[in-house]
Amino acid sequence: xxxxxxxxxxxxxxxxxxxxxxxxxxxxxxxxxxxxxxxxxxxxxxxxxxxxxxxxxxxxxxxxxxxxxxxxxxxxxxxxxxxxxxxxxxxxxxxxxxxxxxxxxxxxxxxxxxxxxxxxxxxxxxxxxxxxxxxxxxxxxxxxxxxxxxxxxxxxxxxxxxxxxxxxxxxxxxxxxxxxxxxxxxxxxxxxxxxxxxxxxxxxxxxxxxxxxxxxxxxxxxxxxxxxxxxxxxxxxxxxxxxxxxxxxxxxxxxxxxxxxxxxxxxxxxxxxxxxxxxxxxxxxxxxxxxxxxxxxxxxxxxxxxxxxxxxxxxxxxxxxxxxxxxxxxxxxxxxxxxxxxxxxxxxxxxxxxxxxxxxxxxxxxxxxxxxxxxxxxxxxxxxxxxxxxxxxxxxxxxxxxxxxxxxxxxxxxxxxxxxxxxxxx
Amino acid sequence: xxxxxxxxxxxxxxxxxxxxxxxxxxxxxxxxxxxxxxxxxxxxxxxxxxxxxxxxxxxxxxxxxxxxxxxxxxxxxxxxxxxxxxxxxxxxxxxxxxxxxxxxxxxxxxxxxxxxxxxxxxxxxxxxxxxxxxxxxxxxxxxxxxxxxxxxxxxxxxxxxxxxxxxxxxxxxxxxxxxxxxxxxxxxxxxxxxxxxxxxxxxxxxxxxxxxxxxxxxxxxxxxxxxxxxxxxxxxxxxxxxxxxxxxxxxxxxxxxxxxxxxxxxxxxxxxxxxxxxxxxxxxxxxxxxxxxxxxxxxxxxxxxxxxxxxxxxxxxxxxxxxxxxxxxxxxxxxxxxxxxxxxxxxxxxxxxxxxxxxxxxxxxxxxxxxxxxxxxxxxxxxxxxxxxxxxxxxxxxxxxxxxxxxxxxxxxxxxxxxxxxxxxx
Numbered sequence: 001x002x003x004x005x006x007x008x009x010x011x012x013x014x015x016x017x018x019x020x021x022x023x024x025x026x027x028x029x030x031x032x033x034x035x036x037x038x039x040x041x042x043x044x045x046x047x048x049x050x051x052x053x054x055x056x057x058x059x060x061x062x063x064x065x066x067x068x069x070x071x072x073x074x075x076x077x078x079x080x081x082x083x084x085x086x087x088x089x090x091x092x093x094x095x096x097x098x099x100x101x102x103x104x105x106x107x108x109x110x111x112x113x114x115x116x117x118x119x120x121x122x123x124x125x126x127x128x129x130x131x132x133x134x135x136x137x138x139x140x141x142x143x144x145x146x147x148x149x150x151x152x153x154x155x156x157x158x159x160x161x162x163x164x165x166x167x168x169x170x171x172x173x174x175x176x177x178x179x180x181x182x183x184x185x186x187x188x189x190x191x192x193x194x195x196x197x198x199x200x201x202x203x204x205x206x207x208x209x210x211x212x213x214x215x216x217x218x219x220x221x222x223x224x225x226x227x228x229x230x231x232x233x234x235x236x237x238x239x240x241x242x243x244x245x246x247x248x249x250x251x252x253x254x255x256x257x258x259x260x261x262x263x264x265x266x267x268x269x270x271x272x273x274x275x276x277x278x279x280x281x282x283x284x285x286x287x288x289x290x291x292x293x294x295x296x297x298x299x300x301x302x303x304x305x306x307x308x309x310x311x312x313x314x315x316x317x318x319x320x321x322x323x324x325x326x327x328x329x330x331x332x333x334x335x336x337x338x339x340x341x342x343x344x345x346x347x348x349x350x351x352x353x354x355x356x357x358x359x360x361x362x363x364x365x366x367x368x369x370x371x372x373x374x375x376x377x378x379x380x381x382x383x384x385x386x387x388x389x390x391x392x393x394x395x396x397x398x399x400x401x402x403x404x405x406x407x408x409x410x411x412x413x414x415x416x417x418x419x420x421x422x423x424x425x426x
Numbered sequence: 427x428x429x430x431x432x433x434x435x436x437x438x439x440x441x442x443x444x445x446x447x448x449x450x451x452x453x454x455x456x457x458x459x460x461x462x463x464x465x466x467x468x469x470x471x472x473x474x475x476x477x478x479x480x481x482x483x484x485x486x487x488x489x490x491x492x493x494x495x496x497x498x499x500x501x502x503x504x505x506x507x508x509x510x511x512x513x514x515x516x517x518x519x520x521x522x523x524x525x526x527x528x529x530x531x532x533x534x535x536x537x538x539x540x541x542x543x544x545x546x547x548x549x550x551x552x553x554x555x556x557x558x559x560x561x562x563x564x565x566x567x568x569x570x571x572x573x574x575x576x577x578x579x580x581x582x583x584x585x586x587x588x589x590x591x592x593x594x595x596x597x598x599x600x601x602x603x604x605x606x607x608x609x610x611x612x613x614x615x616x617x618x619x620x621x622x623x624x625x626x627x628x629x630x631x632x633x634x635x636x637x638x639x640x641x642x643x644x645x646x647x648x649x650x651x652x653x654x655x656x657x658x659x660x661x662x663x664x665x666x667x668x669x670x671x672x673x674x675x676x677x678x679x680x681x682x683x684x685x686x687x688x689x690x691x692x693x694x695x696x697x698x699x700x701x702x703x704x705x706x707x708x709x710x711x712x713x714x715x716x717x718x719x720x721x722x723x724x725x726x727x728x729x730x731x732x733x734x735x736x737x738x739x740x741x742x743x744x745x746x747x748x749x750x751x752x753x754x755x756x757x758x759x760x761x762x763x764x765x766x767x768x769x770x771x772x773x774x775x776x777x778x779x780x781x782x783x784x785x786x787x788x789x790x791x792x793x794x795x796x797x798x799x800x801x802x803x804x805x806x807x808x809x810x811x812x813x814x815x816x817x818x819x820x821x822x823x824x825x826x827x828x829x830x831x832x833x834x835x836x837x838x839x840x841x842x843x844x845x846x847x848x849x850x851x852x
Contacts, residue, residue: 039790068766069756098749101785133749134786196577231600239753310840323524327665330495340494359527359559364465413735 003389007092010171010386011159014119017176018159021208023248023255025052027152028164033138035095041402044081046094046148047132047164048142050114051204052207053138053248056085056124058211059066061217063224065241071096072103072175073127087124089244093189094131094168096200098239101312106139113143117150127203128242130167130189130285162187163411165202170277170385175269179262180254190277201228204271209259210249216421219260220310231275231300231409232306239278243267275281275385276379282316283377283412286392293401297338299309299408301397317391318378320370322347322362323352325395339398343415348374348396436597437585443602444585447609447634449674450472451478454576454590461521468554472520472557473590474568474575476653477630479674482511482550485636491652491667498529499553502537503668503816513550515630515670516540518568519593519615520557522626524665525658539569543576543765553738554668556593556615558765560662562699584632588613590798591628596703599810601695605688606680608635610642614696616703626664627654629696635685636675645686646671653693657660657701657835659731659757695850701835702805704815708742708802709838712818719827723764725834727823730758732836741819746796748773748780769824774822775799 004010020026027050062081064074074191080086090111097103107129112122129137130344162172166189176185190201211219224243245263254262287306292298301419305311308328314321325347333340347355352375377391392409430436432641446452483619487506490500494843506512515538523529531556538548555563592615602611616627617849638643650669651774671689680688701710719725731737734754740747751773760765773781776799803817818835 037788037790038793064762065755067753067766068760068768069752096749099752099781132747133751133753134780134788168672170641204670237754239749260493311693321558323522323561323665326495326525327559328664330493334492334494338494342495355525355561359525362560368465 001388004386007384007386014159014172014174014397015157017197017232018156018157018162018185019175020364021185021206021248022250023054023208024206025051025153025179026158026161027149027157028118028160029145029149029156031138031141031350033141035135035138037093043095046138047093048145049091049161049164050088050149050153051158051161051206051246053086053119053246054087054154056087056120057249058085059213059216059247059249059280060086060125060245060248061213062242062244063220067239067363069099069239071098071129071240072107073097074240074242075104075127076107077126077128077244080123085124085248086126087118087120087196089126089128090164091161091202091204091229092137093165094228095129095394096131096133096238096240097129097137098133098293098388100134102136102139106137110139110142110146113146114150117146126244128240128244130165130200130202130240134237156187158187166187171387173270173273173277175251175273177262179207179209179259180249180251181344182207182254184209184262184266186266188274190274194413201227201241201243201274203243203267204278205243205245205263205266206248207245208248208251210251210253211247211259215256216245216247216412219263223260223264223267224265224376227271230407231271234322235377253300271341271409272390273387275411276390276416281379281411283374283379284392285312285395285410285412286407287395287397287410288405288407289305290398290405291401292399292403293339294301294403295406297336297401298403300336301329301332301399302406302408304328305395305397306408312411312413315374316414318371318374319375320349322349322370325349325359328353329397344400350394427816428670430812433810433812436654437838441583441601444583444588444600444611445506446581446584447611447632447674448676449480449634450632451480451579451581452476452584452587453575453576453580455571455578457567461561461564463561470520470550472518472564472568474571475517475587475590476514476546476575476579477584477587477632477672478514478579479672480514482513482546483673483675484511484514484524485639485673485675486671487639487646488552488670489647489649490556491664493665493667495525496667497524497555497666498533499555500666500668501530502533502668503552503554509549511550512552512672513544514672515552515554517554517587517591517628517630518563519562519591519715521555521561521686522557522559522664523555523563526560526562528562529566532563535565536568536572538743539572540576543572551718552670554666554670556591556605556626556628556666556812559665570776584611584613587789587800589628591615597813599696599699599703602704603688603691605633605635605685606677607682608633610635610676610688612691612692612696614700616700627667627669627700629654629669629693631669631671631689631692632674634677636677636679640671641682642671645689649686649690649693652690653697656833657697658729659724697835698816699813701837702816707805707837708840709800709805710818711741711836711838712822712833713823713836714831714833716801716822716824716831717827718825718829719765720829722792723762723827723830724832726762727755727758727825728832728834730754731823732834733822735839738837738839741800742840744797744800746775746793747797748775749786751775753782755823757810759825765846770826772824776820
């Protein structure tokens with residue numbers, strides 16, 4: 001089991017993972033600005049991050065939100081997928097650059113300037129923004145900060161970028177895995193507003209394993225579908241979700257299966273880190289649905305349970321109010337018009353059977369055991385800025401079909417979630 | 427505008443509405459019990475309520491949850507719809523009698539005993555239960571309480587029943603309207619766990635207008651669809667939703683249109699009262715969607731916005747973080763695979779245009795006005811046990827189709843919601 005007794009212990013582990021693969025550099029820089037949309041405000045702070053390949057690569061891919069109001073970086077990024085080559089990614093936090101009249105032009109102008117500073121084409125960069133939706137980028141201030149951003153490039157570690165892209169994240173997230181003679185290293189940000197399809201989630205992955213573009217893209221889509229798309233914090237999919245994978249190819253090819261497994265490991269780790277760091281989280285929740293009629297039903301049931309505010313608040317309170325789990329299943333299936341052999345549905349929490357043969361299986365002793373179970377899985381990322389442990393509250397639902405099991409990761413719903421989101425922009 | 431300066435002012439208004447239509451009596455009684463599912467607990471308290479017709483009626487109807495794990499009262503109630511006559515309803519709070527091995531038998535036994543005490547057939551009663559899901563009814567204690575419940579029947583007011591069915595409700599809910607020479611009077615309970623299709627919502631309606639059974643059922647379904655099914659507190663549809671309408675017919679028929687309009691008025695009022703009393707509510711939110719492609723899309727968009735935890739927490743904080751509204755629309759439409767003319771989508775809050783022609787329309791002055799708007803619509807049902815006013819936060823979304831407008835009522839998401847639900851069962 002993974003657990004960290006202190007922040008420095010966690011950061012030491014991250015530092016070891018965060019060594020950049022061969023052929024990559026990274027830099028970060030902070031700037032201050034006054035948002036146009038708020039009168040007399042204190043200046044806000046923004047971090048710029050740059051992930052740069054030593055030379056352009058043909059082997060890159062990206063996956064983006066399905067939200068129909070995508071941010072300018074998503075619009076630009078989708079077009080960049082058609083480009084022959086890519087050189088790097090420019091990212092900022094604080095403002096997500098969504099649906100403003102100048103958003104796309106501002107972003108393209110910044111990339112053009114970045115190209116000039118790095119000896120590359122502006123077209124050879126992705127960009128990515130996270131933060132407040134609806135406000136304009138401080139393009140002038142960002143532009144002025146670019147030379148010193150480029151001047152700060154270093155080949156050592158991606159950890160500064162993992163930090164710089166954070167918004168309400170309590171801790172940076174880095175995962176790495178080996179494949180062939182090379183490595184895959186990934187960073188991600190995302191705390192609240194996380195849903196299937198990667199809401200307000202930025203994820204940057206780099207590798208020195210050589211993987212041809214088409215296979216790289218297939219692997220990325222396959223692994224994202226099973227990791228980032230299977231977590232849900234609050235059911236919101238943002239305007240700006242982006243996952244990008246770049247390969248320098250400098251360590252040569254690896255066995256294709258080995259590469260995909262390594263990428264899956266990195267993305268699964270990042271997905272779990274994101275859930276462990278959900279805004280104000282008290283518990284990470286893992287809902288597993290076995291033997292549904294089909295995969296869509298399995299995922300729907302799992303999401304219905306993990307997104308139910310009533311299930312989430314009960315788990316937060318260490319209250320095994322398991323009736324709410326069964327209600328959420330029946331609610332989802334009833335609204336979906338689905339069939340449900342209610343007499344053959346089995347529900348377990350922490351391995352304890354709580355529902356079978358159409359009836360709840362509850363007694364006072366089991367209630368006490370479930371309370372203890374929930375208490376033992378509590379964490380408090382508001383109190384300490386690192387993930388204490390990797391324990392989850394496990395809910396297992398077995399239905400009456402033949403579809404393979406699926407898992408969705410989620411979080412409970414706490415006071416701190418409300419607090420952070422009630423005035424996120426202050 | 428409706429607003430009440432004190433609890434007694436509100437209760438005086440309710441008392442006037444709550445006079446029972448001719449041919450009805452009502453009674454309530456409290457009892458104490460020790461739940462089997464919790465060791466050494468303090469006794470819990472439960473209220474029994476009885477709504478009784480002086481004689482059985484053919485003219486009655488009911489609408490029930492679509493949850494696939496319905497409570498015993500829902501299973502029994504659906505069967506009762508086929509009965510030639512009905513005499514009344516027995517309701518309890520505290521335990522919802524869902525999926526226990528003895529649940530249906532316990533409920534039928536209670537109704538049989540109630541029949542004996544009232545000179546009616548046990549088959550001629552509906553029952554309704556709300557509260558904890560998964561625990562067993564204290565059938566013995568309830569049975570022992572029935573004689574004094576029946577002994578307390580009174581013809582004056584339904585207000586005691588409006589109180590007795592409350593769970594986490596802060597205040598009782600009664601609405602009334604005249605039709606022909608008679609009246610319709612309704613009570614409801616429901617605070618959290620409220621979704622389209624009437625989750626954990628009990629609603630009992632009685633009238634002395636004569637309405638033939640088939641038309642009465644059509645009117646009930648039509649009106650519930652446009653009222654109780656268009657509110658959403660936390661997206662959960664419970665196992666126990668029930669709305670029942672009984673007619674004594676003693677005041678003769680009314681114009682059919684007039685009766686339906688009166689029923690709609692009563693149900694719309696109750697729906698709004700439920701939203702105003704959502705658990706820990708800070709603001710009631712009304713989302714109106716105009717000109718969607720079809721009604722299903724309109725309702726889907728409206729529910730996506732009103733159920734978004736990010737929209738809800740921002741409204742709670744009086745923070746006009748309107749980007750989250752637009753994101754919720756794009757998220758829903760993107761996942762639904764729907765078409766959206768993003769450039770022709772218009773979003774308003776409190777009448778202020780915040781998004782049009784593909785861009786946010788924000789500036790510092792508008793931000794201040796929207797903050798003021800949200801502050802002016804805040805309420806605090808935790809501080810005072812009555813609804814302060816009937817102001818709502820109005821969000822209007824205009825799309826590019828031709829479907830008529832729809833409205834969904836909802837609530838914000840507050841600390842108190844989390845508090846009430848984190849240990850609801852204590």
